[in-house]
Each structure stands twice: as structure tokens, then as C-alpha cells.
Amino acid sequence: MTVAIIDYGSGNLRSAAKAFERMSDEKVIVTSDPKVVEAADHIVLPGVGAYADCRAGLRAVEGMEDALQKTVIEAGRPFLGICVGMQLLATIGEEFGGTEGLDWIPGHVKAIEPDDASLKIPHMGWNELHGVDESLHPVLDDLDHGAYAYFVHSYHFVPDNKDHLLATTPYGQTITAVIGRDNIVGTQFHPEKSQETGLRLIKNFLGWKP
């Protein structure tokens, strides 16, 4: 069993890899090799920085998007997107004019516009997770309403279909914290930086059989 953390030039992958290693007996591979992704049992797409840069970075890895299409969409293997890696699941990222995403979960990535002007952008720090449904998704097992997670972002994912919204966080408006459909989930927060909350989510993801 392997976990593939996709390396496409976006940010620090070491801490993500360490968190997955801590919670799993599976081999954790940080990789830019599409063949490794095709052979993996769990696929993780991290991402930090600007949407367009991440999108271009992912496109620039030859064969990676085909590999993702095969393993995630066709074979249905469990997939986790983190931060901008989660936002890339959307139809369009609106940062700097607009960039097409993977369109795996229909929706737009929009600027956070808090109703309170004193709230800082980026939304940075520990905020509460609010479940949007009584029956939470398996990746949220044992993470009750109000558990804290670490966020750092200026844009957030607004899904077209509210059924894809799994958890939110309050920041002057309702911010998407966790999104998902079928075998695909994404977290706006950083589970690898969210201490017990994040490690629990990683463990849940690795044990999830969608």
C-alpha cells in the first residue's frame, strides 16, 4: 500500500509527508512520477501560493493529469486535496482574472470578502470546523463541531452543489473548510499543521473505503 503525495513544485511537502508517515503503515512517496501516482492506493494533492501558478505547475508535470484522471476519476481511488490542492478541484479559480481548474467538483474559487472590515486577509490561524450535516463524512469521524484546524488562505471554494460542502468555518462569512464527492475530498485547512485534528483527519482518510 502506498500514499502518493504529488510534487509539482508547490511548497513544502516534507511536513505533509511526515504527518502521513506518522498516521500510516503505508509507504509515503513524494513524487512527480505519473507511474507512481497510477500505482498508489491513496493520492494527495497539496498546494500553496497562487492558483494560476499551481494550475500551471500541475500541467507542467508531463502525464500527471492523465494519471490523476485514470486513478481518481476512472479507478475511484481515494483522493485528498489540501489548500490550493483542494481549490484546484473547482471549475474556475477567480484569482487574477480566472483560471480553469480540474472541474472535479463544480464550483468557483472566490476571494474571501468578510462582512467585518477589521478581519485580516489572509485568513490565517486556527479556526473552528462546523459540520454541515448530522451524518458527517467518514473523513470527519470523531471531529466534532468546533474542532480547531489551521488555515492560511485568501480565497475559498464555493461549490455549485451544496451537497458537496462537508464542513465550514466562520470568518465574517461562511468559508468552505472541507469539500467532497464520491472518492474525492479536499480540505482548505492544512491537516499536516493542525495537530491532533489534522492527524485524525489524515488517519480517517487513509482508512476510508469510498
Next chain:
Amino acid sequence: MLTTRVIPCLDVKDGRVVKGVNFVGLKDAGDPVEQAKIYDAAGADELTFLDITASSDNRETMYDVISRTAEAIFMPLTVGGGVREPEDIRKLLLAGADKVSINTAAVHNPDFVKVAAEKFGSQCIVVAIDAKTVAPGKWEIFTHGGRNPTGIDAIEWAKRMVSLGAGELLVTSMDRDGTKAGFNNEMNRAIADAVSVPIIASGGVGNLDHLVEGVTLGHASAVLAASIFHFGEYTIAEAKAHMAAAGLNMRPVNDKHLDM
């Protein structure tokens, strides 16, 4: 609600933790990785390492410290000190830092902040602003541990750093650092209200009321302290309980929502 972050800062020299009073008279307060684990378990919201190693020969020691720390703790880790070029940032991030703090290099070459933010993303670029009061309501940037004046106005500088891509500002009062007299809240508020990004208040914490005032009077999004935590005067839990009792939103030390 977004919570106020409490950030212990570890000054690290040649791989060992030290903390000075006004940057002289350093005391050894232990191994950074062990301290990081203690703060992780104690409920710190982030951790900052400030590398005060003078010689670049010993830089490799710091990468090793960061790497071992990143394996042991799962909260944001910021590393500052001696960050001069993109390659320094790349190495620190690869070692396991989540954010880097740029100080003197930004003063010498402001475009470095722009280059760094474009290359690595604003989310990991903290600009450290060391400032001193030069007249009532007027603060100036100083470098080299507060020794060298630059003639740069602190508020104008803060705005410029944010426009170049700083994702966060670490604002240290060089008048207050090590004095235990409290943050310079007037300066912090002037800076915080002038920029869109969060500021971290630093320099001068002597008691828990100072932490509260950093937020209520200084408008900081996070408070950073060293000595009061390192030498056991207060625990992170006591700090957070005190701040919560004063009406601030704090992440509980023992997250009761979790059943692991």
C-alpha cells in the same frame, strides 16, 4: 471564530536554544527539538525559531534542527535569521519550515520580498520589522539587533512590505525587547491598522496581561513571547486561559472536541 495565536519563540544559536535580554547576556535554555515537543504538547498555536548563529558556517546545524523538529511536531513552524536569498528560503522550506521570516535582507533589498513571495507564495513570507520609537507617535526601522538606524518610517515600511507580498508582519519593539514592560501597543496598532495582513506582536512581554493588551490595544492577530514561557514563569495553558478570561477567542489547549 478565528482564534488569537500564542507563539513561543526560540532563539537558536549553533543548534541550542538561548534567549537574551536586549540581545546580550544569553542563557542556555536547552535543546530546540525537545522544547518544540514540549510546546506542541502544551498547546502552542505556532512555533518560531530565530537563528542567531553569527557564522554562516554553522547554518547546516540549523537545517538539521528544523528537520528534526518538523518530524516531531505538526503545527506551523516559522524560521528567521540570516535569510538573505531565495536559496536560503528554499533550504529552510525543504528542511521543514512552513514560513520564513525576512528581516535585514528586506531593508537592504526590498525587492527580495517580492521575489520571495512570487517564488514561494505570500503565505510563507513573514517580514520581521524591528522598530524603535524616535519621537512620539513615530517609529523607525533598525537593523542588527537594534543597533543600526535606517531612517525608514515603520508604518510606511510595513505598507511597502505588504505591497511587495509579505503575508504576515512580525513587529518587534526594540525599545521593549527584553524589558518585560509589555508590547509597544501604540506602534503595533498603528501598523496593524495600516495593513491588510495579520501582525504578530513581539518584544517586551513580562506578564499575561501584556499578551491580552497586545490584541486589545495593539490589534495584533498573534502574540509572540520567549522568556516568560522558557523559564517556566507561565505555561501556554495559563496564557490562553488568561486571554480567554479577558474575552479573546482562544483555541483550547486540550481540544475537548477530539476523541483520539
